[in-house]
Amino acid sequence: MDGLSTSFDLAVANKSFDGISADNCEVTHLMFADDLLVFGYATTANANTLNSILKDFASVTGLKKKLFTVSWKNTCTPKQNDGLGIPSIDYLYHNYACSIIWRFLNSNSLLFYWWRAKYYSLWNFTSANKAPYWDLLCKKASCIRNCISFSITPSSNLSVIWDPWCGGNSIADYLKASNSITNYSSYFSWKVSNIILRDNWNLPQFFESHISFIIKAVPISSLAENHFWVGKQNPVFVDLYKQFYCNWSKVPWYKYVWHKHHALRYSVYVWLAFKDGLKTSEFLAKRGINTAAKCCFCHDDxxxxxxxxxECSFTFAIAKYFLPWLNVLLMRPNLHQLYNSIFEQRSLAHSRNYHLLTSSAIIYFLWRARNDRIFGGYALKNLVYACRDEYVMKILGNLQILLDCQVAWMSIFERTMMIADSYQLPLGWSTWQPGALILFWPIRENDPYRQQRAI
Ligand SMILES: [Zn+2]
Structure with a gap:
């Protein structure tokens, strides 16, 4: 692995690979255990260099690396917005900035005291020579001002002129509209507590009547200071996150993929299927790659x-076996309709989750079986597999009945994958995962349990 790392360093030195850089720091790759993450610009030159490095590595070590490329735009969005839920850098900036802004408004520390003395407010748009970090906080504060409802108390630290405590606006907003803000420069550093005397407004004579009217309309609370973030007194990270993505549209199918007790291994494939990310013959043909166009299961469509x-007769037969109500359908369902039918059953949550997990497992194993038939050379042995499939269905159908029982559900299904694996090993083959019920063995040539499964 050191050799691989050196290859990247050499490529950077030869200027044949561009990593991600900031000043003198350039990052090209990250290794952890047997995983390798490569960072670089999406250019043809970088792709060629990467390919050549991996080829050299494979020829020297005999290890083959599978290359995966991911689109950050698709993955770094929340699951309900059709992503994988990986936080984006923008989202992290948003949350940390909002967190600091909230603490700035609600607590005192030496840093916040110093910021107030130097800049007066996060909404002070006249301050010059801002530190970059303060500038970032000001920009974020300007975006989220409608999320915060301020409470006014006699000891309030809020800025009289700059903070938007008058019904969502600041006094500066009103003064800016009448172009008279410079007349109030001597009040820029004043705090709201300076214009309150014994729980009543005590405004300077200088304040114009319309400004006084606006201020006097704001109630003074005798309770402790109590600002709100979109109706919540103590916002947590999730509340800040919701605000960041509030204008993003949700996809209706996220509940099908990321249900309770979902298995990541299966759900990722279902996610790909919903996003048209599985590379079928039709998809590859659009990219100019011609493969066998016919379905490898039915050889028909x-x-x-x-x-x-x-819609395939073969895969629909499997779906019908595990989701019996599909038998009453007049037409074969597509992916959306199949999952929708699970919700239409109005069964208990644990039963629904079981069917969702089963469907996800079916998709996962069908995709693997499809790849094995196309790329693994199993296509000619269909007859043998058909016999074995029948046997598997018979045996595992009994297991499904077992799983449908509440006791079995509690004792088998809700265990973690790790615990389940520990049961699975002594048994010799997968009995606990609904997805394993449709395993078309032997899927892998070097399957360690192949011999034990022999009929
Ligand atoms: Zn087919």
């Missing part, structure tokens, strides 16, 4: 996502 899941 063009291979598309909607055909594979579940």
């Amino acid at each position: 063009t291979e598309t996502i909607s055909h594979l899941f579940f």
